Amino acid sequence: MKKDPSIFSIEGQQAGPTVTIMAGVHGNEIGGILAVMRILSLIQTKQLTIKAGRVNLIFANLLAIGQGQRQTNMNLNRAFRPDDTYSTEELMSYEIHRARELMPYLRESHGLLDLHSSMNRQSTPFIICEPHSYPLATKLPVEIVSRGWDIIEAGGTDYFVNQNPTGRNFGICIECGYHNDPKAPERAFQAAMIFLADFGCIDPQEGYPPANLEQRRIWANQIYHTKVNFKLANEFADFQALAADTLIGHDGEQEVRTQQDCVIIFPHDCKGSNDEAFILGIDE
Ligand SMILES: [Zn+2]
Incomplete structure (x- = not known):
């Protein structure tokens, strides 16, 4: 894979699963972007060690992040689809080009945590995943888990991971609340710590235990x-x-x-x- 300054692949000290954490699939969703910057800074200053496997940290819709916009030509979270389903107009979009660049990282990932936030001030945090990921979703600090999106909204990052026939298919998207609520980046960071520890990529972090909530489905x-x-x-x-x-x-x-x-x-x-x-x- 070619070097890309928005994609950080960190090798662990031992062999283990590959997992991906994504932020900025929608470029104005700052909560996840701040959380991934925090993780990256902890790794770079050696306050957080990747013990096993490989962790991909990805700033997804780079052009839209730079512009502080949700998207440039189309919704990146509908662009992770087979080639023969793209319209001619879609094929010319930045987002399809970018989705194709990111697909190899998702294909190799046993799990994906895709961090989103909402423009709605009253937004309720919730998780999007399919039932095979419920055991992992239960550990994340969010009280609502929803399924069914792969059918009604094909082409999302989690959809793409869920389709992987190899069993590396734990695609989870988390809506962390209102963009500018300080709790949103904290919730995203907390979810990422629990997620990485669950795959054995990091040691369980003090202060970030699995939530194990009764979740509304x-x-x-x-x-x-x-x-x-x-x-x-x-x-x-x-x-x-x-x-x-x-x-x-x-x-x-x-x-x-x-x-x-x-x-x-x-x-x-x-x-x-x-x-x-x-x-x-x-x-x-
Ligand atoms: Zn979003």
Whole structure:
């Protein structure tokens, strides 16, 4: 692999699994970026030792991070897909180019922890993973775990890792809360310490024990793509419970209502067509 100043591969003292921690898949999500900078600085000053395996620390959407923007041409977290699924327009984007650069690091990884944060001030921290990663997710300091995203939002980093047929397939994405909440980088750092210790890459760190929480489990099973443009009828908090037939918003002139009792995730107004306006899920 060629040298890239945004990708740090640190070899452990002994053999062991390869794991990747990513930040800045969305370039304005500073919480994860600060956490990865903190880990890197601890390693470089020898306050944290990689005992075994290989740890990849990656600043993912480099161009968008530099601009303080979520993305440049498209959502990098939809770009990790097979070549034959890209549109011509997507193929010209920076994000597809960058996803292809990062794929080899994910292919070799037994586990991925992808650190995100939200522009929503009321954001609730939660984990995105599939059930084979639940035992690991339970150890992370977050009380909501959701599954189902691989089907409704193919092309994410965790999706790509989950598809790996070799069994190196523990893809976990963590939404750490509001970007500018100081708790977001701390939560991201805490999750990374627990994650690295669980794979045996570092010794368990004092002050960062596995959380082993009773977690609320959500199946994210519906995504709403806009037809014209979308405006919410109300402010909704992430994971707010909605009864069947609740008015969520308007797509152009048309009302959009829930079909059944559910919870809403990531609701936001959208200006254009074929945008992801919200996700619906159910408690399990
Ligand atoms: Zn994000």
